[in-house]
Amino acid sequence: MTYALRTHRLTKTYKGKEVVYDVSMNLKKGEIYGFLGPNGAGKTTVMKMITNLVKPTAGEVEVLGEKLTPSSYEVLKRMGSIIENPIFYEKLTARENLELHCEYMGFYNKNAIDEALRLVNLKNADRKPVKEFSLGMKQRLGIARAIATKPELLILDEPINGLDPVGIRELRDLFLLLSRQYGIALLISSHILGEMEQIADTVGVIRDGRLLEEVPMETIRGRQTDYIELRASDGAKAAFVLANELKLTNFRVMEESGLVRIYDLRIPQRDIAQALILNGVSVDSFSRKSHSLEEYFMGLIKGGESDAASR
Numbered sequence: 001m002t003y004a005l006r007t008h009r010l011t012k013t014y015k016g017k018e019v020v021y022d023v024s025m026n027l028k029k030g031e032i033y034g035f036l037g038p039n040g041a042g043k044t045t046v047m048k049m050i051t052n053l054v055k056p057t058a059g060e061v062e063v064l065g066e067k068l069t070p071s072s073y074e075v076l077k078r079m080g081s082i083i084e085n086p087i088f089y090e091k092l093t094a095r096e097n098l099e100l101h102c103e104y105m106g107f108y109n110k111n112a113i114d115e116a117l118r119l120v121n122l123k124n125a126d127r128k129p130v131k132e133f134s135l136g137m138k139q140r141l142g143i144a145r146a147i148a149t150k151p152e153l154l155i156l157d158e159p160i161n162g163l164d165p166v167g168i169r170e171l172r173d174l175f176l177l178l179s180r181q182y183g184i185a186l187l188i189s190s191h192i193l194g195e196m197e198q199i200a201d202t203v204g205v206i207r208d209g210r211l212l213e214e215v216p217m218e219t220i221r222g223r224q225t226d227y228i229e230l231r232a233s234d235g236a237k238a239a240f241v242l243a244n245e246l247k248l249t250n251f252r253v254m255e256e257s258g259l260v261r262i263y264d265l266r267i268p269q270r271d272i273a274q275a276l277i278l279n280g281v282s283v284d285s286f287s288r289k290s291h292s293l294e295e296y297f298m299g300l301i302k303g304g305e306s307d308a309a310s311r
């Protein structure tokens with residue numbers, strides 16, 4: 001197996017406090033890795049260590065098979081990144097910003113700049129000064145800058161933050177294109193789980209500086225369970241009908257106000273609705289659902305919290 005990026009027991013301590021502890025991540029070539037965690041979990045610190053902006057207290061980073069050292073200039077050229085908000089020369093145009101960056105990186109190639117602007121859909125805006133750009137355009141320009149030097153690995157810290165739904169969709173399509181057509185591996189941090197669910201191949205969940213889990217999306221999908229969710233006028237009464245009239249055991253009343261989830265899908269929805277109504281329970285909504293990444297993630301985070309509380 002060839003990896004684009006691996007970290008081995010990466011640890012960072014600030015003033016005696018471990019903000020990242022023992023993080024071992026494995027990002028395969030060409031894949032999209034969703035790096036998920038709540039605010040303050042340590043995502044940016046991990047990414048700064050990966051890009052050599054911060055020195056690890058302990059542990060190692062391996063980029064494209066090479067161990068990172070303070071003088072790893074060559075391998076770092078094969079990696080593009082946006083950590084925190086990308087900063088540009090505001091008075092210069094998109095193209096001028098990219099030209100300066102490529103020259104600085106020792107990689108000047110007009111075609112690569114054209115292609116990067118085209119890929120992020122800024123070809124028509126390339127003569128505008130950056131100060132006239134929207135947040136979404138700036139994010140896309142940041143990505144154009146990161147890919148103009150043809151990297152094999154991209155590190156993107158919360159690229160979706162603050163974007164509207166259209167901006168998010170554009171970036172999602174771009175990430176898929178970069179990974180699937182250009183074979184670039186992407187490490188993308190986010191706390192917007194729904195977005196990662198749609199594009200990630202692997203998900204790593206970090207909380208309190210610790211990597212709680214690293215798992216292929218396929219495995220999470222395999223764990224998903226379908227259920228019927230209904231909102232009844234009376235949760236307790238609905239439970240009584242489900243247990244006694246329909247002989248169901250695998251269901252849960254989520255809220256006393258009447259939100260019920262039924263995991264046993266053998267009885268048709270129509271029969272369930274009928275039994276409830278005949279027994280004086282009205283049903284406001286009825287739908288078939290499945291556990292999303294959001295619920296999986298919340299389960300992990302909450303599991304952590306209750307462990308901590310019981311310690």
Ligand SMILES: Nc1ncnc2c1ncn2[C@@H]1O[C@H](COP(=O)(O)OP(=O)(O)OP(=O)(O)O)[C@@H](O)[C@H]1O
Binds near residue numbers: 014037041044
């Ligand atoms: N230079 C520093 N000195 C001291 N503490 C720091 C420093 N940088 C980060 N921290 C702390 O490390 C923890 C992790 O921060 P980090 O920015 O890595 O989290 P994050 O997951 O990226 O969160 P966010 O999404 O809010 O940026 C936080 O408690 C933060 O206050």
